[in-house]
Amino acid sequence: MTTDDVRRLALPLAGGEDLDPLLDRVGEARFVLIGEASHGTHDFYSWRARLTRRLIVEKGFGFIGVEGDWPDCERVHQAVTGGADPFQALYGFARWPTFMWANEEVVAFARWLRLWNDTRPAERRCGFHGLDVYSLLDSLRAIRRYTMTHLPEQAETVLSAMQCFEAYGHDPQQYGLLTRLLPESCEKEVVELLCQLAERTPRDEAGFAARQNAEVVAGAERYYRAMVRGGPHSWNVRDIHMADTLDRLAGHYGAKGVVWAHNTHVGDARATDMARAGMTNLGQLARERHGEEAVLVGFGSHRGTVIAAQRWGAPSRIMDVPPARPGSVESIMHDAGPERALFLLDGWPEQPIGHRAIGVVYHPERDHRANYVPSVLGRRYDAFIWLDRTEALRPLHQEPPEAAEYETFPSAV
Incomplete structure (x- = not known):
C-alpha cells in the first residue's frame, strides 16, 4: 500500500x-x-x-x-x-x-x-x-428473577447452579483456576439449567432474554475454564459466543x-x-x-x-x-x-x-x-x-474501584 x-x-x-x-x-x-x-x-x-x-x-x-x-x-x-x-x-x-x-x-x-x-x-x-460472555453472575441473578415469577417449578435448578458457583466465592477467575486443579466444575449444573429453560420458557421477549442469559452462563463457564489454561481457546470461546448470539438475535427479530x-x-x-x-x-x-x-x-x-x-x-x-x-x-x-x-x-x-x-x-x-x-x-x-x-470519549462517571469479572486479559479488546 x-x-x-x-x-x-x-x-x-x-x-x-x-x-x-x-x-x-x-x-x-x-x-x-x-x-x-x-x-x-x-x-x-x-x-x-x-x-x-x-x-x-x-x-x-x-x-x-x-x-x-x-x-x-x-x-x-x-x-x-x-x-x-x-x-x-x-x-x-x-x-x-x-x-x-x-x-x-x-x-x-x-x-x-x-x-x-x-x-x-x-x-x-x-x-x-x-453480545458478550462475561456476565456470569448477573445473568444467573436475572434467571433467578425470571423463574421466581414465571417458572417457579424451575427454581431448584437455578439455585443448584447458583450454589455451585457460590462455592467458589462468586469469583469467576477463581472458579476457572480451581477447576484446573480439581476435577469438579459447575458444567453439569449449567447444562441442566440451559436445557430446562430451553424447553420451558415461552417464545416471547422475556423468555428469549431468559434463554440468552442461560447461554451467557454456559459460555462464561467455558470461558473462565479456558482462560486459566492460556492460549487462544478462551478468545475463541468468547467470539463464537458473540457470533452465536448474533445469529439468535437475527432469528428472534427476523430482521x-x-x-x-x-x-x-x-x-x-x-x-x-x-x-x-x-x-x-x-x-x-x-x-x-x-x-x-x-x-x-x-x-x-x-x-x-x-x-x-x-x-x-x-x-x-x-x-x-x-x-x-x-x-x-x-x-x-x-x-x-x-x-x-x-x-x-x-x-x-x-x-x-x-x-x-x-x-x-x-x-x-x-x-x-x-x-x-x-x-x-x-x-x-x-x-x-x-x-x-x-478525540477522547466522554464518560458519564468515574470507574468503580474494582471489577468482578474480567475481559480477555491482557489484550482488553
Missing part, C-alpha cells in the same frame, strides 16, 4: 451524506459489523452512530448487538423500546471499563433510537443487546442486524496474524456463516487522544495517542493527506501491513512496539473509515 493507492481510492467524508457509497456497498446485506480502533475514542463512536442511524432508517435494520454484557444492555433495550430515558440505564453500567458504554456518545445515540422507536409499532422497534465491537473482533482474523495463532473472531465467523450478507467496516486514525487505563481495573484517564508507527496503515494514510476519508476496499493492495489497535489498557510510550496487528486491509474489512486526528 502506498500513498498513491490511498489518494486514488479515498472517497470524501465530510458529513453523513458522504456515507452513500458505503450504503450502496451494504446493499441487501443482513449484517453490518462496524468496528473501532479503540474503545475510548469519540470520533469512532459518533461516526459509527451516524452510519447505524442510516442503516436503521434507510435499510430497515432491526437490532444492534454490541460488545457489552447482556443484562446491562437489556436495561438499555427496555429504555430505547419504550421505557425511561436511556441515560439512567447507561449510567448504571458498573463493570470496568464502564466508559465503553456509559458515555455521552452512546447516550446521544440511544436517545435518538428511543425517539425513532416511538414512531414504530412495538413489533418493529429496533432493539439494543449485548437485519448491526454490530458494534472493536476492530479486533470485527475485522476478519484470517487477514491478520491472529489466524497463525489459532484464533478466530466474530468477523471471520460472520463471513463463514453468511458470506456476502455480512459487511465488515473498520476504523483508523493517526493521532489524538483516547480514554484508557494504565493497568487492568485502574481509573481511566485521557491519554495522548502518538503519531502512528512509520510504515503502518495509519502512517501511510496520514502521509497521503486526507483528514477524513471513506475507502471501499475492493481491489485494495494485498500486502500485510501493521494496523493499530488500542485496548482499554494502553501505554502510549509503548505504542510503536505493542499495538500493531499485521493486516491485509482489503481482506480484513469491506470498507474502512479514516479519521486523521481523533
Whole structure:
C-alpha cells in the first residue's frame, strides 16, 4: 500500500451524506459489523452512530448487538423500546471499563433510537443487546428473577447452579483456576439449567432474554475454564459466543442486524496474524456463516487522544495517542493527506501491513512496539473509515474501584 493507492481510492467524508457509497456497498446485506480502533475514542463512536442511524432508517435494520454484557444492555433495550430515558440505564453500567458504554456518545445515540422507536409499532422497534460472555453472575441473578415469577417449578435448578458457583466465592477467575486443579466444575449444573429453560420458557421477549442469559452462563463457564489454561481457546470461546448470539438475535427479530465491537473482533482474523495463532473472531465467523450478507467496516486514525487505563481495573484517564508507527496503515494514510476519508476496499493492495489497535489498557510510550496487528486491509474489512486526528470519549462517571469479572486479559479488546 502506498500513498498513491490511498489518494486514488479515498472517497470524501465530510458529513453523513458522504456515507452513500458505503450504503450502496451494504446493499441487501443482513449484517453490518462496524468496528473501532479503540474503545475510548469519540470520533469512532459518533461516526459509527451516524452510519447505524442510516442503516436503521434507510435499510430497515432491526437490532444492534454490541460488545457489552447482556443484562446491562437489556436495561438499555427496555429504555430505547419504550421505557425511561436511556441515560439512567447507561449510567448504571458498573463493570470496568464502564466508559465503553456509559458515555455521552452512546447516550446521544440511544436517545435518538428511543425517539425513532416511538414512531414504530412495538413489533418493529429496533432493539439494543449485548453480545458478550462475561456476565456470569448477573445473568444467573436475572434467571433467578425470571423463574421466581414465571417458572417457579424451575427454581431448584437455578439455585443448584447458583450454589455451585457460590462455592467458589462468586469469583469467576477463581472458579476457572480451581477447576484446573480439581476435577469438579459447575458444567453439569449449567447444562441442566440451559436445557430446562430451553424447553420451558415461552417464545416471547422475556423468555428469549431468559434463554440468552442461560447461554451467557454456559459460555462464561467455558470461558473462565479456558482462560486459566492460556492460549487462544478462551478468545475463541468468547467470539463464537458473540457470533452465536448474533445469529439468535437475527432469528428472534427476523430482521437485519448491526454490530458494534472493536476492530479486533470485527475485522476478519484470517487477514491478520491472529489466524497463525489459532484464533478466530466474530468477523471471520460472520463471513463463514453468511458470506456476502455480512459487511465488515473498520476504523483508523493517526493521532489524538483516547480514554484508557494504565493497568487492568485502574481509573481511566485521557491519554495522548502518538503519531502512528512509520510504515503502518495509519502512517501511510496520514502521509497521503486526507483528514477524513471513506475507502471501499475492493481491489485494495494485498500486502500485510501493521494496523493499530488500542485496548482499554494502553501505554502510549509503548505504542510503536505493542499495538500493531499485521493486516491485509482489503481482506480484513469491506470498507474502512479514516479519521486523521481523533478525540477522547466522554464518560458519564468515574470507574468503580474494582471489577468482578474480567475481559480477555491482557489484550482488553
